[in-house]
Structures are given as C-alpha cells and as structure tokens.
Amino acid sequence: MKRFVFFAFASLVLLSGCGGKSATTAPSSNLYKATKEMMGTFVTITVVATDAEQPKAQQAVANAFDRMRRIEDLMSIHRDDTELAHVNREAFAAPVRVSDDTYEVIRASIQFAKDTEGAFDITVGPLVKLWEEAGKTGKLPADAEIKEALTRVGAVDKLKLDDKEKTVRFMVRDMSIDLGGIAKGYAVDKAIEVLRAEGMNNAVVQAGGQVTAIGRNADGKKWLVDVRNFFRANGHFERLELENMDVATSGDYERFVTIDGRRYSHIIDPRTGRPVEGASSVSIIAKDGATADAWSTAASVLGFNKATELLRKNDRYKDCQLLFAGCTQGFSDYLAPENN
Numbered sequence: 001m002k003r004f005v006f007f008a009f010a011s012l013v014l015l016s017g018c019g020g021k022s023a024t025t026a027p028s029s030n031l032y033k034a035t036k037e038m039m040g041t042f043v044t045i046t047v048v049a050t051d052a053e054q055p056k057a058q059q060a061v062a063n064a065f066d067r068m069r070r071i072e073d074l075m076s077i078h079r080d081d082t083e084l085a086h087v088n089r090e091a092f093a094a095p096v097r098v099s100d101d102t103y104e105v106i107r108a109s110i111q112f113a114k115d116t117e118g119a120f121d122i123t124v125g126p127l128v129k130l131w132e133e134a135g136k137t138g139k140l141p142a143d144a145e146i147k148e149a150l151t152r153v154g155a156v157d158k159l160k161l162d163d164k165e166k167t168v169r170f171m172v173r174d175m176s177i178d179l180g181g182i183a184k185g186y187a188v189d190k191a192i193e194v195l196r197a198e199g200m201n202n203a204v205v206q207a208g209g210q211v212t213a214i215g216r217n218a219d220g221k222k223w224l225v226d227v228r229n230f231f232r233a234n235g236h237f238e239r240l241e242l243e244n245m246d247v248a249t250s251g252d253y254e255r256f257v258t259i260d261g262r263r264y265s266h267i268i269d270p271r272t273g274r275p276v277e278g279a280s281s282v283s284i285i286a287k288d289g290a291t292a293d294a295w296s297t298a299a300s301v302l303g304f305n306k307a308t309e310l311l312r313k314n315d316r317y318k319d320c321q322l323l324f325a326g327c328t329q330g331f332s333d334y335l336a337p338e339n340n
C-alpha cells in the first residue's frame with residue numbers, strides 16, 4: 001500500500017480565533033480539537049465546547065472520525081480490500097451492488113461530470129495509473145498508450161448505474177473508478193453531519209486542503225481560514241471568513257510526478273489524457289465538501305474563464321466562489337477585512 005502523509009499542510013491553515021497575520025493556530029479556550037491520519041493526509045476536527053461540554057465533544061469527534069474512516073474503508077484506491085477495489089475488479093463482468101455511501105458519491109460524480117463538461121471524471125483511473133507509472137519509470141507515456149487509456153474513460157457514457165438496485169456496471173473492460181477527487185470532500189460532509197447530529201453546531205473539519213466550517217468560532221465570530229495562494233506576496237495566504245461553508249484547494253504543489261526534470265500534475269485532463277498545466281492552485285468555496293472537492297479538481301482542468309462560465313450558468317452552484325491562482329474575482333465576499 002502506498003502511503004504518503006503530508007506534514008506541510010497544504011493549502012489551508014485554520015485559525016481558531018481572531019488572529020494576526022501569522023499563519024499559525026491562535027490559542028483559544030473553549031475548544032476541543034483532535035487530529036488523525038486518514039486518506040493520505042491529516043484530518044483535524046475542532047469543536048467549540050466549554051469545559052463542561054468536553055466529554056460530549058470528545059465523543060462526537062470520535063464518532064465523526066469513525067464515520068470518515070468507514071468512508072475511507074469503502075472508497076480508497078490505495079488498498080485492495082475496499083468496496084471500490086471490488087467494483088474496479090468486477091463491474092465489467094456484472095453489475096456490482098454497492099453501499100449507499102459509494103452509490104451516492106458515484107451518482108453525484110456523474111452529475112459533476114455533466115456539469116463540468118467532462119473535466120471532472122471519476123473514470124480517469126486508467127490515465128492516473130498510466131501517469132503514475134510514467135513517474136516511476138521516468139518515461140513519458142506514448143501517444144498510443146494515452147489514446148488507448150482514453151477509450152476506457154467516460155463517466156457519463158461508460159458507467160451504468162441502477163438507482164433501485166444500487167449497482168454499478170462498466171460498459172468497457174478494464175475501466176477504473178478513482179474517487180480521489182471527491183471522496184475526501186464527501187467524508188468531510190459526513191463528519192459534519194455526525195457533529196451536527198450530536199449537537200456540535202460550531203465546528204471545523206479540515207482534511208488536508210479541504211475545510212468545512214460550521215457556526216461560529218469560540219469568540220462567536222466567523223471562522224478564519226487561510227488559503228494558500230502562490231501568486232500573492234502576503235505570505236501566500238488569503239484569509240477567509242467562513243460560516244457554514246467549505247473551501248477546497250487543488251493543485252500540483254504537493255502531488256505530482258517529475259519526468260525529465262519536468263513536473264506533471266496528478267490532475268488529469270480527461271479530454272486529452274494528459275496532466276493539466278498552468279494552474280498550480282485553485283480554491284473553491286461551496287456549501288458542501290463534495291461540491292468544493294469536485295469543482296476544485298474540475299476548475300484546475302477547465303481554467304478560470306471556463307470554470308467561471310460553467311459555475312455561473314448553473315443555479316446549483318450559485319453559492320460557489322472561485323479563487324484561481326492569483327485572481328480573486330467573486331471571492332471578496334469571503335476575504336477577511338485585512339485582505340480587502
């Protein structure tokens with residue numbers, strides 16, 4: 001099993017109180033906070049809880065981690081024993097019945113594939129493997145290999161779902177689903193659901209470059225979240241104020257392969273079969289984690305103008321805001337006063 005854990009927290013640094021310019025966690029009382037290693041990164045859950053509420057908070061956070069762990073156990077492509085690995089082995093031979101969670105993520109992913117005009121596509125598995133292999137051998141894939149892999153990619157027309165039976169079927173042999181671009185966001189959503197169900201309505205769940213903040217921080221103010229922006233001089237961070245929103249960041253700053261001294265992103269353009277170029281960091285704010293996760297990946301593929309156009313014309317995304325490597329159009333609503 002491949003295991004990387006990123007110690008330099010990616011794109012986002014959570015501030016628990018009103019902070020100064022520094023990107024470190026500001027001390028604040030009335031918080032319960034715990035971190036676990038999961039999904040190839042660290043997940044930190046912070047909830048507002050008085051001393052008396054600490055035991056309840058601790059239990060709620062433990063339950064939220066359990067929920068996330070169950071999703072990892074279903075959807076990881078880094079292990080052979082997950083439900084998704086089973087789907088990838090068997091779904092061409094016959095329809096495979098899956099859990100409600102996996103079905104929901106795959107169903108939502110097909111909608112995202114449609115809404116992003118194919119830029120977000122969970123059937124990129126064959127291309128992801130091809131480029132990972134290229135990274136290991138140091139040899140670029142041949143055009144013919146990319147062309148062949150592309151015949152096995154296409155969530156909208158090559159995946160068949162049965163909503164009643166909750167089954168998934170591949171229409172082409174050797175297809176492969178990769179939920180790396182959405183499952184983390186979905187897991188964060190489910191953790192938030194658990195916290196709310198247990199009465200923890202002021203909380204933050206951060207999974208690597210993905211953060212959902214609900215309610216208010218311990219000072220009764222909006223949560224402050226720093227998003228890395230490589231094109232800014234102010235320490236590379238934009239400070240955002242969030243309440244009941246998620247922000248997700250995608251980019252090639254952490255996960256990439258190097259071939260002949262050139263860096264290739266882990267995000268693949270499913271239309272060309274090649275890693276995306278140009279955008280090193282894209283963040284998106286949305287009402288939920290799955291949407292932010294999928295769209296941050298898609299926007300990396302689409303580029304700022306096309307991503308903005310597609311988001312704007314679809315009412316489903318009216319709450320989404322895009323921060324694209326240096327541009328902050330549409331983002332100012334969330335910028336903390338010191339950034340404005």
Ligand code: FAD
Binds near residue numbers: 039076077078178294
């Ligand atoms: P995102 O932009 O959100 O996603 C990029 C990822 O999505 C790519 O890595 C690829 O998997 C996929 N993808 C690429 N292009 C597209 C596209 N056009 N459309 C849709 N999807 C695309 N990492 C480890 O090192 N070890 C682990 O054990 C491990 N376990 C994991 C278990 C789960 C359930 C999940 C969700 C992730 C896990 N990861 C693990 C991390 C995973 O391999 C990815 O690197 C990570 O999900 C990328 O997330 P991101 O937010 O950095 O980038």
Ligand code: MG
Binds near residue numbers: 180295
């Ligand atoms: Mg994503």
